[in-house]
Amino acid sequence: MKILIIEDEVELAKTMGAYLSDEHYLCEFAGTYAEAIEKISSYDYECILLDLMLPGGDGLSILREIKYQGKLDGVIIISAKNSLDDKIEGLQLGADDYLAKPFHLPELAARIFSVIRRKTFGSSNILQHNELRIDLPAKSVTVKGKDLSLTRKEFELLIYFVSNKNKVISKTALAEHISGEIADMFDNYDIVYTHIKNLKKKLSEAGCDLYLKTLYGTGYKWQV
Amino acid sequence: MKILIIEDEVELAKTMGAYLSDEHYLCEFAGTYAEAIEKISSYDYECILLDLMLPGGDGLSILREIKYQGKLDGVIIISAKNSLDDKIEGLQLGADDYLAKPFHLPELAARIFSVIRRKTFGSSNILQHNELRIDLPAKSVTVKGKDLSLTRKEFELLIYFVSNKNKVISKTALAEHISGEIADMFDNYDIVYTHIKNLKKKLSEAGCDLYLKTLYGTGYKWQV
DNA sequence: TAGGAACTTCAGAATTACTTCAGAATTGCT
DNA sequence: AGCAATTCTGAAGTAATTCTGAAGTTCCTA
Numbered sequence: 001m002k003i004l005i006i007e008d009e010v011e012l013a014k015t016m017g018a019y020l021s022d023e024h025y026l027c028e029f030a031g032t033y034a035e036a037i038e039k040i041s042s043y044d045y046e047c048i049l050l051d052l053m054l055p056g057g058d059g060l061s062i063l064r065e066i067k068y069q070g071k072l073d074g075v076i077i078i079s080a081k082n083s084l085d086d087k088i089e090g091l092q093l094g095a096d097d098y099l100a101k102p103f104h105l106p107e108l109a110a111r112i113f114s115v116i117r118r119k120t121f122g123s124s125n126i127l128q129h130n131e132l133r134i135d136l137p138a139k140s141v142t143v144k145g146k147d148l149s150l151t152r153k154e155f156e157l158l159i160y161f162v163s164n165k166n167k168v169i170s171k172t173a174l175a176e177h178i179s180g181e182i183a184d185m186f187d188n189y190d191i192v193y194t195h196i197k198n199l200k201k202k203l204s205e206a207g208c209d210l211y212l213k214t215l216y217g218t219g220y221k222w223q224v
Numbered sequence: 225m226k227i228l229i230i231e232d233e234v235e236l237a238k239t240m241g242a243y244l245s246d247e248h249y250l251c252e253f254a255g256t257y258a259e260a261i262e263k264i265s266s267y268d269y270e271c272i273l274l275d276l277m278l279p280g281g282d283g284l285s286i287l288r289e290i291k292y293q294g295k296l297d298g299v300i301i302i303s304a305k306n307s308l309d310d311k312i313e314g315l316q317l318g319a320d321d322y323l324a325k326p327f328h329l330p331e332l333a334a335r336i337f338s339v340i341r342r343k344t345f346g347s348s349n350i351l352q353h354n355e356l357r358i359d360l361p362a363k364s365v366t367v368k369g370k371d372l373s374l375t376r377k378e379f380e381l382l383i384y385f386v387s388n389k390n391k392v393i394s395k396t397a398l399a400e401h402i403s404g405e406i407a408d409m410f411d412n413y414d415i416v417y418t419h420i421k422n423l424k425k426k427l428s429e430a431g432c433d434l435y436l437k438t439l440y441g442t443g444y445k446w447q448v
Numbered sequence: 449t450a451g452g453a454a455c456t457t458c459a460g461a462a463t464t465a466c467t468t469c470a471g472a473a474t475t476g477c478t
Numbered sequence: 479a480g481c482a483a484t485t486c487t488g489a490a491g492t493a494a495t496t497c498t499g500a501a502g503t504t505c506c507t508a
Binding site: 038041042043044166167168170172173176215216217218221223 | 243246247248323324325326327328330331359361362363375376
Binding site: 375376377402403412414415418419440441 | 495496497498499500505506507
């Protein structure tokens with residue numbers, strides 16, 4: 001889960017980054033308008049935290065650029081000026097949420113979680129698919145009521161598959177997702193093989209092995 | 225799927241080429257204006273990646289040349305200068321997409337996929353033709369709901385035929401497509417024969433043998 | 449009907465995926 | 479902070495699938 005923090009106050013950005021890293025998000029930073037535009041154009045983020053008070057350009061124009069580029073990233077506006085006008089304009093421009101400074105970090109994390117959840121799962125916290133049930137806030141997966149006790153990577157892998165059902169996902173994409181790194185190339189897919197194997201094993205032990213398919217020479221997909 | 229990378233920075237070109245080869249594209253390179261024009265005139269590519277900052281000629285004039293020649297290749301403009309003017313002019317001249325440097329390789333792959341999809345399938349991801357149904361993101365082919373489970377080469381062959389329906393395709397072109405090499409001459413068409421045979425067999429077993437025709441001494445075509 | 453073109457079969461080569469396991473790294477607990 | 483438990487990573491070996499090309503057969507057309 002990649003998050004872009006657009007914030008010029010270095011201390012605050014660091015604090016946010018540290019806290020969110022703790023929550024296992026992968027954070028990147030942009031301190032200026034130009035940096036922000038560059039990052040936004042080049043990468044996809046699950047969520048963008050946008051401070052409106054940015055030097056070198058109005059924050060809202062960054063939001064306009066995001067939408068103009070047709071990006072689907074979630075956006076949370078953060079602002080010291082708790083002005084109703086800004087809030088309304090931001091939300092009208094397509095921001096997903098608004099948070100006024102000062103805020104508590106758990107509050108921020110909750111908002112991020114909810115934005116990502118809405119983007120991925122619609123409004124529900126729980127993804128149910130026949131006998132498979134994924135409870136996102138509880139980070140638990142059950143099949144026919146029996147708990148699967150997946151590891152973190154296995155859980156993330158499963159979420160990735162289920163939220164991209166019927167789409168082939170290449171090993172390269174999976175490697176990037178699993179490793180949590182923004183690496184350009186992977187020469188080693190053993191990690192992918194191993195985690196896929198473990199996930200498949202747990203799923204099949206619970207009697208749910210029919211969905212995760214291997215496409216020889218191509219990738220994997222969650223077929224429904 | 226052939227891709228032409230027009231890029232003078234050798235390292236970047238190599239990196240892109242390596243990644244896209246991993247995704248099973250067949251890459252060629254042009255580092256200068258003259259090379260680019262020559263390649264474009266002689267071959268057809270599914271997608272051309274065009275760096276605007278090329279020595280020896282304005283990048284946009286390459287785009288003009290592509291369009292002047294009536295080529296149907298998809299074009300993605302790549303540029304370090306994230307200037308809105310360039311973007312607009314490029315898209316006006318008929319480029320299919322625009323990507324600012326620096327970019328992320330998966331992002332590039334996604335853009336290429338979407339350009340090729342638009343060219344081949346229109347706006348849809350799914351091509352349905354009577355009982356035959358091709359789902360591009362799922363990389364699946366079904367006839368009357370029954371899955372065909374094609375190998376990668378067979379799938380690529382099928383896409384190639386379907387996206388060139390009613391056009392005769394020479395064995396040489398097919399050999400090039402299958403082997404992943406660009407050779408001027410093939411002394412051995414056994415690969416083509418074998419894969420065509422296998423594809424035909426799978427299609428006919430599913431009750432779908434009427435489209436892929438042999439034109440004796442000329443090639444093959446997907447007749448609808 | 450002759451000769452080249454296309455098709456079939458099939459086995460070995462090449463590629464890709466799976467499994468196992470041990471050491472490294474991380475996490476959770478006191 | 480320090481220890482124990484869990485999880486992750488990567489190497490090595492194994493298994494499965496797919497690709498390739500040779501050899502023989504059939505088919506088409508001049």
